[in-house]
Amino acid sequence: MSEFRKDPLSDHWVIIAPNRAERPEQFEIGSSKRTPGRCPFCRGHEEDTPEQTAAYDASGKMIEQGAWQIRVIPNKYPAVENVRQSRPARNDFFETRHGVGIHEVIIECPDHVTAFSQLNDQQAALVFRAYRDRMAHWRGDPRLAYAQIFKNSGASAGASLEHAHSQLIATPVVPTQLETELHRSAEYFQLHRRCVFCEMVDRELKEESRLITQTEDFVAFCPFASQFPYEMWVLPRQHSSHFEFAEDGKLAGLAAVVRDLVGRVEYLLNEPGFNYLIHTSPFGSTHLRHYHWHVEIFPRVSRTAGFEWGAGDYINIVTPEQAAAMLRSAQMP
Numbered sequence: 362m363s364e365f366r367k368d369p370l371s372d373h374w375v376i377i378a379p380n381r382a383e384r385p386e387q388f389e390i391g392s393s394k395r396t397p398g399r400c401p402f403c404r405g406h407e408e409d410t411p412e413q414t415a416a417y418d419a420s421g422k423m424i425e426q427g428a429w430q431i432r433v434i435p436n437k438y439p440a441v442e443n444v445r446q447s448r449p450a451r452n453d454f455f456e457t458r459h460g461v462g463i464h465e466v467i468i469e470c471p472d473h474v475t476a477f478s479q480l481n482d483q484q485a486a487l488v489f490r491a492y493r494d495r496m497a498h499w500r501g502d503p504r505l506a507y508a509q510i511f512k513n514s515g516a517s518a519g520a521s522l523e524h525a526h527s528q529l530i531a532t533p534v535v536p537t538q539l540e541t542e543l544h545r546s547a548e549y550f551q552l553h554r555r556c557v558f559c560e561m562v563d564r565e566l567k568e569e570s571r572l573i574t575q576t577e578d579f580v581a582f583c584p585f586a587s588q589f590p591y592e593m594w595v596l597p598r599q600h601s602s603h604f605e606f607a608e609d610g611k612l613a614g615l616a617a618v619v620r621d622l623v624g625r626v627e628y629l630l631n632e633p634g635f636n637y638l639i640h641t642s643p644f645g646s647t648h649l650r651h652y653h654w655h656v657e658i659f660p661r662v663s664r665t666a667g668f669e670w671g672a673g674d675y676i677n678i679v680t681p682e683q684a685a686a687m688l689r690s691a692q693m694p
């Protein structure tokens with residue numbers, strides 16, 4: 362059974378989820394080498410996982426059975442539990458909530474492909490459409506306030522299985538990081554009557570030094586105050602607050618950009634693990650003028666050490682300008 366606990370000093374929520382400790386580790390401890398064994402995510406091994414909550418065929422149509430291209434299943438070792446909402450509990454000091462929520466795995470392809478960059482454009486587009494559809498689905502659930510889509514790729518990035526997959530964790534609380542971005546962007550809007558993310562896109566396009574790539578609909582750059590070496594953000598050029606309202610065509614374009622960026626990182630940095638995540642508006646809203654959804658990508662090439670743990674601020678040894686220059690020139694083989 363899991364539980365949300367609020368830290369009385371930082372206001373951070375912590376999910377205490379002891380059953381996650383039981384999940385199998387497919388990678389050898391301390392290495393990226395996989396131990397041999399049957400992959401539960403491959404087509405034909407469906408009985409190794411919980412029953413699917415959704416599946417899509419190659420055209421992106423939702424299917425009940427037959428040849429799936431994307432398969433969504435409940436996480437076998439969930440961080441939060443799909444049970445009835447219970448009242449928040451608070452004694453005179455500690456604040457807790459029952460760990461209600463949704464934890465899903467999105468299996469990105471039926472064959473044993475281990476790198477997102479190895480999916481073709483059509484497969485990658487289906488992955489991002491599945492993200493949107495799952496988010497749109499859970500949006501209607503009154504227990505939930507937010508859904509975080511994320512991908513852990515490689516043992517160093519926290520993946521326990523290598524078959525290409527992503528996850529969704531939907532929670533009754535808005536995560537701390539999101540709260541901070543919402544709060545700051547609302548303040549900026551109050552002051553300047555403009556979305557801070559739209560401003561960021563304009564500035565990066567103008568300054569060019571941190572730009573990596575751009576398309577008709579998206580701009581990718583290393584953010585001005587990147588916390589990590591080679592950190593990359595992808596933003597829609599047009600103001601858009603909710604990822605779950607994005608159209609198919611836009612998502613195909615986004616998937617191609619993310620795949621391109623991940624490919625550049627793999628080529629440039631010898632295939633490090635990486636995480637990416639989607640930040641978007643909370644479920645309780647339909648249009649926000651101050652918030653703008655985006656994708657953040659973090660190659661795992663540095664370690665978080667004592668200073669960062671203590672300060673919550675980061676030391677980044679690669680300038681974002683230098684990182685962007687290298688990423689711009691990275692040629693895919």
Ligand SMILES: [Zn+2]
Nearest residue numbers: 400403473524
């Ligand atoms: Zn597999």
Ligand SMILES: [Zn+2]
Nearest residue numbers: 556559600653
């Ligand atoms: Zn905007």
Ligand SMILES: [Zn+2]
Nearest residue numbers: 542640655657
């Ligand atoms: Zn963000």
